[in-house]
Amino acid sequence: MENFEFLRNVTIGQYFQGDSIIHRLDPRAKITILLILVVVNSFILSFTGNVLLLSWCIALVLLSGISFRFMLSGIKPALPLIVIFALMQLFFYGDAYPPYGMESVTYWRWGIMSITNGSIQLVIVTLMRFLEIFFLVSLLTSTTTTTNIAYAIESMLEPFQRLRVPAQEISLIGTIALRFVPIFAEQMEIIMKAQASRGADFGEGGVFQFVKRTRQMVTLIVPLFVDAFRRAEDLILAMDARCYTGGRGRTKIVRFHMQRVDLLFIAFTAVFGVLIMVFRNHFPI
Amino acid sequence: MSEPIIRVENVSFSYNPSAEKPVFALQDINLEVFPGDYLVIVGHNGSGKSTLAKHFNALLRPTQGDVWVDGMNTKDPKCVLPIRATVGMVFQIPDNQIVATVVEEDVAFGPANLGVPEEELRARVDWALKIVDMDAYRQRAPHLLSSGQKQRVAIAGAMALKPKVLVLDESTSMLDPAGREEVLKAVRTLNKEGTTIVAITHFMHEAVEGNRVIVMEAGRIVAQGSPREVFSNVETLRALHLDVPQVTELAYELHKRDNTFPADLLTVDEIVQEIERRLEQKERIGGYSWARHYTGQ
8 A cells, every 4th residue: 555655755845844954054055055066966977976975965964864764765766767777877888988997898798788897887876876966855855944945046046036037936836836746646645546446456566567657657647637727726816815916026934044054064065076076087986 | 884894786797708698607796794794605506606705805806796895996906906905815625725835934925925024924924823823833834734724824824914804715615523613713713803704605504603694596695684584594495405504404393393482593502492491481381390301300
């Protein structure tokens, strides 16, 4: 029956109340840190660099006091896809990626398929990079209320308002989207249970029978969309009734003030990022 | 009596007025709501009660006739915002009207739209959450609340606009009995503190809450008056396939057997008192204790 429980499986976007230093950071600082580390992440292809970055991310997770079990449980739904990509990289990318910092060695070759130490490195590095991004994003969303994220984005976009970037609207759209994630997860459970009670077969067809699972998804997505539109119409009325007329002239209940801790965190991350970037071609492996 | 806060004058409304044969969801409605009223509108699905409610805060504008809210015409585009700040509205499905992901931020949504300055915004949110008894939950995520609590948050969200009128559009129909009672309690408190309430419902026992009841059928008002007046016409309501409150039904059946028994009782207390009174009376007249007879003492 655990297949029905989406709420528990989706860790990205779930806020976890807490009072850690990460929780208390200014959301704008957190987003800045996230952006810096994502940029660093996209440039580093070596073992060493990724071990460093991954350790940095793990340190942040430890600081937040959020359990790894909770975080990693969020990967479960994506596992089949990850495995497929990893296998494809392992078998088909052997010649495309010469290994970083090593002599190229081919272990096995059959037609267009091959396994080289390059492809093995690629698989491991890709997994680490995936984990880094995954940790960072879940860390942001599990230590920051979605509203705060939306407000932070709004506040960071404010300078661009002169260029007609609708900061307020973007932030509201973001908030509403996030607000409805658990509702749609719940709705999906209801639809699945309703279909299962009439004989649809969700329980079986293990994790790797993704064709079957995808086909099952189609019958879920259509009713889910219908439901989404119905809710959207309700929401429009409710927002109208509460005097929403667009972003202009709205006041906020949440204000942020950057503290010294926030600046310190950003500075540390920036120094770390710059160092790693500068030395990225000097790591032994 | 003071000036009505909402005045509906000869209103007809059609969702497709330009069609060849427009279907009218409302026909020739005349209605006045006075400050302090607790008006309950009952009727079937499709009787036009929700359509009528949406006229009170300019979500819909009449095809014919006028709706005046606190002296403002809902057809005047300049009045739309002040009207919506005067008439707050709570809808049927609690989830679909909560915008933010934290309770207090959702409550702040309305006044924030009006550009209320930060300090007053905080004060209003505090006040609104307190009045629906949800201030302990201000930092919670709405999806972790029960539906009764969500609906109280929605009420707080409407009340944060400091409206004079609160319209509840079937706001209890999706709730469990406990949640319904929570919401009704909050609404009663609001009414006692001077907010005019317009409640739309198909639960007849909720209609008893009000001081006025309007019965709608096929876009028209077919009966109105105090709950007692309206529900004493059991036959009329039955002809419209509407229920009467269970207590009233019982009183009515008793009245049919014994026409000295009042047919217009509305609450359990009333009917208990009446029966006790009769038992005592019988005891006095007949010399035989029916009360003792029934209780076996």
